[in-house]
Amino acid sequence: xxxxxxxxxxxxxxxxxxxxxxxxxxxxxxxxxxxxxxxxxxxxxxxxxxxxxxxxxxxxxxxxxxxxxxxxxxxxxxxxxxxxxxxxxxxxxxxxxxxxxxxxxxxxxxxxxxxxxxxxxxxxxxxxxxxxxxxxxxxxxxxxxxxxxxxxxxxxxxxxxxxxxxxxxxxxxxxxxxxxxxxxxxxxxxxxxxxxxxxxxxxxxxxxxxxxxxxxxxxxxxxxxxxxxxxxxxxxxxxxxxxxxxxxxxxxxxxxxxxxxxxxxxxxxxxxxxxxxxxxxxxxxxxxxxxxxxxxxxxxxxxxxxxxxxxxxxxxxxxxxxxxxxxxxxxxxxxxxxxxxxxxxxxxxxxxxxxxxxxxxxxxxxxxxxxxxxxxxxxxxxxxxxxxxxxxxxxxxxxxxxxxxxxxxxxxxxxxxxxxxxxxxxxxxxxxxxxxxxxxxxxxxxxxxxxxxxxxxxxxxxxxxxxxxxxxxxxxxxxxxxxxxxxxxxxxxxxxxxxxxxxxxxxxxxxxxxxxxxxxxxxxxxxxxxxxxxxxxxxxxxxxxxxxxxxxxxxxxxxxxxxxxxxxxxxxxxxxxxxxxxxxxxxxxxxxxxxxxxxxxxxxxxxxxxxxxxxxxxxxxxxxxxxxxxxxxxxxxxxxxxxxxxxxxxxxxxxxxxxxxxxxxxxxxxxxxxxxxxxxxxxxxxxxxxxxxxxxxxxxxxxxxxxxxxxxxxxxxxxxxxxxxxxxxxxxxxxxxxxxxxxxxxxxxxxxxxxxxx
Numbered sequence: 001x002x003x004x005x006x007x008x009x010x011x012x013x014x015x016x017x018x019x020x021x022x023x024x025x026x027x028x029x030x031x032x033x034x035x036x037x038x039x040x041x042x043x044x045x046x047x048x049x050x051x052x053x054x055x056x057x058x059x060x061x062x063x064x065x066x067x068x069x070x071x072x073x074x075x076x077x078x079x080x081x082x083x084x085x086x087x088x089x090x091x092x093x094x095x096x097x098x099x100x101x102x103x104x105x106x107x108x109x110x111x112x113x114x115x116x117x118x119x120x121x122x123x124x125x126x127x128x129x130x131x132x133x134x135x136x137x138x139x140x141x142x143x144x145x146x147x148x149x150x151x152x153x154x155x156x157x158x159x160x161x162x163x164x165x166x167x168x169x170x171x172x173x174x175x176x177x178x179x180x181x182x183x184x185x186x187x188x189x190x191x192x193x194x195x196x197x198x199x200x201x202x203x204x205x206x207x208x209x210x211x212x213x214x215x216x217x218x219x220x221x222x223x224x225x226x227x228x229x230x231x232x233x234x235x236x237x238x239x240x241x242x243x244x245x246x247x248x249x250x251x252x253x254x255x256x257x258x259x260x261x262x263x264x265x266x267x268x269x270x271x272x273x274x275x276x277x278x279x280x281x282x283x284x285x286x287x288x289x290x291x292x293x294x295x296x297x298x299x300x301x302x303x304x305x306x307x308x309x310x311x312x313x314x315x316x317x318x319x320x321x322x323x324x325x326x327x328x329x330x331x332x333x334x335x336x337x338x339x340x341x342x343x344x345x346x347x348x349x350x351x352x353x354x355x356x357x358x359x360x361x362x363x364x365x366x367x368x369x370x371x372x373x374x375x376x377x378x379x380x381x382x383x384x385x386x387x388x389x390x391x392x393x394x395x396x397x398x399x400x401x402x403x404x405x406x407x408x409x410x411x412x413x414x415x416x417x418x419x420x421x422x423x424x425x426x427x428x429x430x431x432x433x434x435x436x437x438x439x440x441x442x443x444x445x446x447x448x449x450x451x452x453x454x455x456x457x458x459x460x461x462x463x464x465x466x467x468x469x470x471x472x473x474x475x476x477x478x479x480x481x482x483x484x485x486x487x488x489x490x491x492x493x494x495x496x497x498x499x500x501x502x503x504x505x506x507x508x509x510x511x512x513x514x515x516x517x518x519x520x521x522x523x524x525x526x527x528x529x530x531x532x533x534x535x536x537x538x539x540x541x542x543x544x545x546x547x548x549x550x551x552x553x554x555x556x557x558x559x560x561x562x563x564x565x566x567x568x569x570x571x572x573x574x575x576x577x578x579x580x581x582x583x584x585x586x587x588x589x590x591x592x593x594x595x596x597x598x599x600x601x602x603x604x605x606x607x608x609x610x611x612x613x614x615x616x617x618x619x620x621x622x623x624x625x626x627x628x629x630x631x632x633x634x635x636x637x638x639x640x641x642x643x644x645x646x647x648x649x650x651x652x653x654x655x656x657x658x659x660x661x662x663x664x665x666x667x668x669x670x671x672x673x674x675x676x677x678x679x680x681x682x683x684x685x686x687x688x689x690x691x692x693x694x695x696x697x698x699x700x701x702x703x704x705x706x707x708x709x710x711x712x713x714x715x716x717x718x719x720x721x722x723x724x725x726x727x728x729x730x731x732x733x734x735x736x737x738x739x740x741x742x743x744x745x746x747x748x749x750x751x752x753x754x755x756x757x758x
Contacts, residue, residue: 027354032322041285041293044276044320044329046132049287053126055094057087066125074243076296079253084303086120093121102133105142105339108540112145119339124295127339131291131332136365139331144369146338148308149519150536150545151529152370154413155345156180156380158200159387163192163470164462165199165437166430166445166453172203173429174422175380176211178398179415181521182233184377186216186387189467193217195442195474197230198487201506202436202499203429209502210522212269212515216388219259226268229484229507232515233269235310235345235376239300240274241293244284257304264305267510269520271308271345272301276326276333277316290320294333302340307518309337310376312347312366315389321352321362331365338371341531343519345376351383351390359392360404367404367412370545372519374412382458395457405555411547416558427454428496435494436487440477443469567730568606568737571666576603576616578753585636585747588656593632594703595660596622597651598750600639600741602665609667610730611689613696620754621693622661625700631657631707633700635752638662639745642738645679648672650747657707661699666734667691671703682706683714689723 023029038047056064062081063070073081093101101118104110119127131139156175160167168185175183185200187193197215204211212232215225225231237256240246246253260270274297276290285293294311301309313320313330320326330347337344346366353359367374378401379391386394393401402416430453434445443466452462484507491500505526509515515522520530538544547555588595596619603615623633636654638647648662648670658674659682667688670681683702685691698715705712724731 027356028358030354031358032318034322036323038289039287041280041287041290042323043289044323044325045128045289045291045332047287047289047292050128050289050292051125053094053098053123053129055085055090055123055126057091060087062087062090066123075246075252076241076243076300079303080124080296080299082303083253083257084299085123086117088121089117090121093118094123094126098126098129099133101130102138105130105134105145105335106138111539112536115146116339116341120341124292124299127295127298127336128289128292131335134332134335136328136331139328139335140365140369143331143335143338143366143371144544145536145538146335147370147372147536147538148338148341148343148531149372149521149529150534151523152411152413152545153181153373153521154179154375155182155184155373155377156375157185157349157377157386157388157391158183158203158380159185159187159196160381160385160459160462161188161387162459162462162465163188163196163467164449164453164459164465165195165433165470166449167456167459167462168196168199169203169206169429169433170426170453170456171381172200172213173207173425174417176204176207177415177417177422177425178380179413180211180378180380181413181523182212182214182373183380184214184216184235188387189471190217190221191471191474193221193225193474194228194230194478195470197225198436198477199433201230201503202433202487202491205502205506206429206432206496206499207425208525209505210526212521223259223262223266224478226263226266228478229487229510231268232506232510233271234263235271235273237270237306238273238278239297239304240279240282241296242279242284242286242288244286245279245282248282248284253300253304256300260304260306264516267513267516269515270306271310271343272297272304272306273310273314274298274301275311275314275316275347276329277313277319281316281319291329291332295336298333298337298340298342301337301342306342307516307520308343308345308372310345310347310373311337312345312349312376314347314376315350317347317350317352327362327365330362334366334371341518343372343531345373346371348375348392349377349379349388350392352392363393368408368410370411378414384460385458399558399560402555402558403560406558409547409552411545411551411555415554418559423454427451430454432491432494432496432499435496436490439490439493440482440486442473442477564729564733568733570612571606571608571610571734572737573607576607578616579603579619579635580751581637581748582751583749585654585749587654588634590632590656591707592630593634593656594626594700594707595651595655596626596633596635596663596700597638597647597654597660597747598635598663599642599647599665599738600637600743601642601738602637602663605737605741606665606734609665609688609691610727610734611667611691613667613691613693615665616754617693618663618667618696619752621696622663622700623752623754625697625702626704628697628701629704629708631704635750636747637750638747639741639743642735642742644668644670645672645681648681649676649678652676654747659703659707661703664688664735665738666731669696669699671699671706673706685715685717687717687720687723689727690717690720
């Protein structure tokens with residue numbers, strides 16, 4: 001049959017499904033999804049052009065690897081064969097069935113060193129073949145076992161669009177306070193790098209000693225900043241899985257190894273950067289899958305002697321996510337890095353999706369098993385200030401992140417902090433940098449800038465600075481003789497002794513070099529923990545890292561947490577003076593009465609509904625509705641139960657008309673008829689937070705109409721689907737309080753003094 005609505009939609013050209021139209025507007029459908037295209041490198045794993053695993057060693061030299069003879073090796077093959085494979089175990093590893101190694105990864109009886117020994121002898125194709133046997137859950141189990149450092153951590157991005165130094169220092173201080181083990185900045189204008197690096201260094205050490213910092217700039221420039229004492233780690237040393245991609249990057253595996261040595265020789269921790277999809281993005285995937293090319297990157301990283309890698313597709317994440325199995329492939333590359341003994345900063349930094357659900361689903365693959373750094377840059381500032389191209393999670397997600405940690409009892413590397421703590425840390429960091437700028441004759445930071453930085457959310461909240469003057473100061477600082485020692489002296493002279501001591505200790509640690517151990521960070525001040533003294537010893541339940549003790553206590557204490565009693569304070573008050581118990585309730589003798597049966601605590605221990613309505617006003621509304629139909633309302637208290645159905649059932653048995661309204665103290669209401677089962681009723685109103693006085697009056701009116709033998713239109717209550725989520729704790733506590741007043745006592749007649757307004 002053609003309806004008017006159908007004709008209207010046809011005339012307007014709208015003949016599709018309304019539901020599908022709504023789905024089309026969802027955030028998840030703002031993404032791009034494509035079919036695989038192996039020839040263009042648009043395959044996450046298992047390209048038909050990926051080589052099969054193979055290895056032939058002659059006289060201690062690899063002569064054939066993954067189907068290629070040595071004479072056919074490109075630069076990457078040669079570097080891997082000569083520097084990345086442990087030839088003492090390679091033949092054994094290659095002969096071990098890949099599915100057997102995959103099973104070892106999830107077998108709690110096989111310790112981490114046993115698997116890592118074999119992984120050290122695996123070629124890129126062999127590594128890919130191992131993870132091909134594993135689903136996402138199994139990879140997560142493997143990652144939990146193979147993570148290099150026992151204790152997971154997190155890294156922050158701190159940048160801002162205006163390159164404002166006071167705000168950089170303040171944001172770094174808050175990031176340090178929130179527990180980030182590393183803080184990374186970058187620049188909008190390259191020349192700003194020295195002062196940006198200085199700002200986050202000072203800000204972090206003012207808040208908490210031992211936070212490692214870096215400034216992501218061109219590599220030679222980055223090394224100059226490190227020599228100046230302004231940075232303590234580097235991770236922007238990019239490696240690629242195809243030779244032409246490397247050439248386009250103006251690098252070779254050997255030059256990367258040399259640069260890593262240059263950093264390490266100056267006490268700077270080094271992590272390379274790779275990630276699924278970069279070669280396809282550059283147009284040189286050589287028909288291979290993204291995962292195979294990433295396996296080559298990881299072996300180059302290992303062969304070059306880098307402490308670790310930031311991988312997880314990083315800035316290319318939208319490319320693998322456009323393809324089938326993309327997120328699984330990213331998890332696989334994280335697992336491969338950990339299998340090879342590399343510290344893994346596992347991505348989750350660049351915007352991965354418009355969909356909050358999809359972003360979180362991806363995050364859980366790293367957050368639940370734990371990685372060395374859950375994010376290779378959590379945006380500790382708003383997305384609009386993130387000069388790394390936005391952030392997957394940012395400063396507006398702090399509370400979500402800390403609640404998820406609390407929900408799952410996992411350590412995602414971020415601590416909850418209170419507003420007053422954050423403001424104090426931010427203000428002190430901005431003041432410390434203000435003092436340094438004054439001592440070193442940089443463009444001044446005014447008191448209004450300090451205060452703005454202490455309270456700001458983003459650079460939009462900051463006053464304008466003379467950027468030209470700042471850049472000139474940055475040039476002088478870089479080219480001059482001033483270094484970390486001058487910054488320490490400036491802090492000390494200005495009264496920031498603790499910050500000065502922390503910076504001086506960072507310099508000493510550069511000389512000691514303890515944080516150049518595998519997967520090293522500072523914990524509890526300047527206590528180095530690494531794969532040496534904090535080795536991941538997971539071998540099943542009860543082993544490995546467990547979130548417990550003081551750390552678990554701290555992560556539980558989110559600022560939003562309250563005492564349970566706080567939730568019901570507003571409902572507790574003085575007993576209603578107009579409500580008095582007079583006698584044991586009897587069965588009514590007149591057909592024109594409606595019983596209003598209330599719960600044990602109504603008007604005594606509790607005096608308001610969950611919707612903040614006064615109990616007295618609710619009773620008045622119900623009785624007014626009854627009176628409007630020229631019926632008489634009688635109030636009784638039910639003592640033997642706090643259940644709404646039981647209260648209404650007891651009231652109906654006492655009602656002369658056989659009709660009663662049952663009313664819990666929290667406001668849940670039922671219209672009940674004598675003879676119906678307790679869980680059957682005429683009308684039920686479970687959405688107590690949505691009930692208004694007008695609705696209660698309508699409930700009383702309908703109860704009287706039922707008693708007249710009428711069939712009234714049921715009282716309409718708008719459904720609030722978020723009420724349970726918001727109020728379930730309060731609901732449970734109010735019900736518990738009412739249960740406390742239950743007595744083995746017959747229902748009691750109540751006198752309620754009120755004036756009907758009819």
